[in-house]
Amino acid sequence: MADLGPIVSRRWLFRQWLLWTTVCWALLSVQVLNQRGISLGFLVQQWVWTPVLHEYERVYRQVQDWRDRWRTMNELAEENRRLRAEVFRYQQMERQYEQVLQEMALLKPLYERWQARRPSSLWARVVLPDVHAIRWHQIVIDRGSRHGVHQYAAVSTPDGLVGYVESVGSTTSQVRLVSHPFFRCGARVGTDGPMGVLYGQGNVSRVLLRYVPQGSVVPPGSPVYTSGIEGVLPAGLRVGWVEASRTSDTGEVLYEVRPAVVPSQVSWVIVDVVGVTPP
Incomplete structure (x- = not known):
């Protein structure tokens, strides 16, 4: 292995020379600056x-x-x-x-x-939820005998017939809807068309018009109104429109009527409070 002693010695001597040269230059610079009145600070x-x-x-x-x-x-x-x-x-x-x-x-x-119609009617609000009207085909209103409501009074909206009062309490009344299976009322097609009897079918979207005279012309879309012939409901209340017709097994022509009023969307109704109460 080569002897590195001479090389190391030369490097060490160079570093020592550079260090002392720097120190001497710094001291000389400080002395010169002091002679000229310039301090290191x-x-x-x-x-x-x-x-x-x-x-x-x-x-x-x-x-x-x-x-x-x-x-x-x-x-x-x-x-x-x-x-x-x-x-x-x-x-x-x-x-x-x-x-x-x-x-x-x-x-x-x-x-x-x-x-x-102020002398003969009043407004009422529906107080039971929509599901009651859809399931049981009845609604309850916030008017009763204290307000002049009587049994079988017609209940309607500006769109048409809703039903009639089935039972009356002091402050509330129960209304049987047109779609109730036991609902019955006289009906007329148009203002001067043939008459028949309207039957509820337990379906809020369809009621049935029966006993229309044979040979009567009832085209689809014809309006159906109450006739008032049964003496319970007033005449002229819109019930709905004829959708279709079919013939029963006995040969009777049955007309399916789409109600004018959707019970689940009814919030306010008009109740007729003046009239003859059926026995």
Whole structure:
């Protein structure tokens, strides 16, 4: 293995020479600066501390600027949340206002009809859920004997016949719907067409018109009204429209009628309170 002693010695001598040369140059520089009245502290201040202080001030100003921006962003976010909550509240108010308008649009024809027939009718609200009307073909209204309601009084809407009062309490009444299996009433096709008897079928979308004279022409789409021949319901209340016809096993022509009123969508009704109560 080669002897590295001479090389190491030369490198060590070079480093020692460079170190002492640097020290001597530094001492000489300090002596020269002292002769000229310039201290080492002044140089350190000018070359080290002043740039460091300037950099610190710059960084501090930048941090302050970022903090102000962050504070402004938080304020804007809080304002945004507040505005969103305000918009949501106004949207709820708008929906409530639309519901009120819909309720008013529903009540207006009822009120107009009630005003026109004020001595003989009153308005009532349905107080049981829709499933009661669909399952049992009955509804309950918030008017009773205290308000002048009597049994077999006609119950209708501006669209047409709903049914008649089956039983009366002091403050509520039970209404039998047109679709009830035991519902019966006289009916007429059109204003001066043939008459028959309307039968409920336990189906809210179909009722049956029977006993129409043979040879009568009843085209589909013909309106069907109450005839009042049975002396219970007043004449002229719309029941629905003829949808189709079929012939029974006995040769009788049966007409399927689509009711004008959907019971599950009824909220307000008109009750006739003046008339002769059947025995």
